[in-house]
Amino acid sequence: MRTEADFVVIGGGIVGLSVAHGLLGRGKSVICLDGSDTDFRASRGNFGLVWVQGKGINAPHYAAWSQMAVREYPEFVANLTEDTGIEVSLQQTGGYEYFSDPEAMDERLNQFKSLKKALGGDYPVEVLSAEDIRKEEPMVDGETVGATFYPHDGHVNPLQLLQALAESCQKRGLAHYLGERLTAVSQNGDGFHLQTEKGLEVSAAKVVLCAGLGAKVLGPMFGFKGLVRPQRGQVLVTEKLPPVINRPSVTIRQVNEGAIQIGDSKEEVGFNDNETQAQMARIASKAIKIMPKLAQLRLVRSWGALRVMSPDGLPVYQHSKTMPGAFLVTCHSGITLSATHSRNLSRWLVGAESAPDLSAFSEDRFNV
Ligand SMILES: Cc1cc2nc3c(=O)[nH]c(=O)nc-3n(C[C@H](O)[C@H](O)[C@H](O)COP(=O)(O)OP(=O)(O)OC[C@H]3O[C@@H](n4cnc5c(N)ncnc54)[C@H](O)[C@@H]3O)c2cc1C
Structure with missing residues (x-):
């Protein structure tokens, strides 16, 4: 397997593989250094929702980013299945938040109203009465007084998604090193030189840190705050x-x-x-x-x-100020954001002119 590439992605969870998938699709060569099965791996223990509702209540840019992600999901997943033959069981026909307390429901509706205004009206949430929701979902009964419904919400089999991404990346030429934990990094005029615990050495012009909770220790090695x-x-x-x-x-x-x-x-x-x-x-x-x-x-x-x-629960996308070419990518909704990490975040990482403006997700918002 190759030991030199355009990019090294550190971490092979859903975030790292989505990013690697996007970079490979843009013609970049990519190495992924991944930890072992004993690491904490959110990508193997999550709930599988592809979800907008409730995200970014006080942060419209995050709600908009999540909306973009879920709107791109069907095509993203169809391409993955075509590429690998793996069915990831995406069902995206809307989802609910149930309420048993009328006051809590009113409060939520007010939040959605403000968010919809901030998004220029583009927030197609609907309200269902107790009677409506019982018709839609016969299992619902008891104390439920109503529900909100967002039409692009849904769910996926997260393990099948991870497997499909891994296989698609492999087909696109990913050099995926399992059990190779990054321990040391240096940067000179040739780029980054990385070393793992077991002694593997790899080099690349750019590095993307997608190590989940590992960012706490690895982040400062690249000049990031690493506040996870x-x-x-x-x-x-x-x-x-x-x-x-x-x-x-x-x-x-x-x-x-x-x-x-x-x-x-x-x-x-x-x-x-x-x-x-x-x-x-x-x-x-x-x-x-x-x-x-x-x-x-x-x-x-x-x-x-x-x-x-992260401290405010929103994603962090940061280009290192002290080690140019190193990027930090971390989030708490890696399943939901998988499509946009592959398709849109990768444009930012390669420095494309069409890259989305991600400055609102910078670490600069944390004053520590
Ligand atoms: C209970 C639960 C429910 C959730 N439900 C949802 C949901 O419904 N929808 C949703 O969108 N999200 C959900 N999430 C969040 C989602 O699972 C995470 O956002 C996502 O899995 C994070 O992926 P990751 O790749 O950043 O991290 P991880 O999956 O933790 O992967 C990090 C990787 O980095 C590697 N690593 C660490 N240190 C090093 C090192 N030194 N060198 C090399 N590699 C290293 C590890 O081995 C690991 O493979 C949920 C999470 C949990 C826990």
Whole structure:
């Protein structure tokens, strides 16, 4: 495999592979240095939503970036499937946020109203009454007083997506080194020289740091602040059923294989991805309030995984000020943003004239 390339991407999770995929598509040669299976890997423990609703409530630029991402998803995924033969089970026919408290729903609707105004009217969210939502989703009952609906929201099988990206990248010529953790970097007139724990040496003109939580340690080596922190989420999985849920919500979805996944914890517990009975009980009882029949199902699996969070929860896209040619790319919605990371972020990384303006996502917004 090659040891010199136009770009080295550090991290082979959904963010690193989406970025590598886009760069390869622009004719760049790419090496990916990836860690091992024992690393924290959000890309293997997430909820699979392709989601706009609720994102960027106070940050319209993030809402717009997410909208662009989901609008490009169907074509992006169709191309991946054509390229690899891997079906990623994208269902993008809209999604819900359920409410049991009328005041909370009113507050959300006001937030959406302001956001819609800030986006020049382009925020096609709809409101469903308790009666409407029960017609759409017969499993919904109990305390639900209504729901919001965003037509481009949806979900995907995140592991199949990751596999399709890996295979497509491989077909495009990616040199993917697994178990090669970056430990040292230097830069001279020839570009970047990187060394891994096991002694592999690779060089490139540019480096993109997509190491998830690894950015905390690796970021400062490239002159970044690297302000990421773990936030745990736990997910419950029921036995498989025939289709009973038509569309996903932020916390409940029926996956393509039939199981229902439930999850919504946001826990600040450091680098600890264990499941806990207390959270699992809380997640289950919240879901049962929305869909009481869930109480009759058998839980067969659960897991905990760590989100990669920036201080304000928005993505960070930063070109290094001290090591030109090094870029930091990190976000907490890597599934949702996969299409735009491949198609649009890559334009910024190669310095294309048509590159999107990503200055609002710079690390400069954090005053530390
Ligand atoms: C419970 C949960 C639910 C979620 N739900 C959703 C959702 O519904 N929709 C959505 O869009 N997003 C969701 N997310 C977020 C999404 O999973 C993440 O944004 C995404 O996986 C981050 O991908 P990543 O590639 O940055 O990080 P990771 O998947 O963590 O990958 C980082 C990679 O970097 C490698 N690495 C680290 N250090 C080094 C090093 N020194 N050298 C080389 N490689 C290194 C690691 O080995 C790893 O492969 C969820 C996350 C969680 C935890």
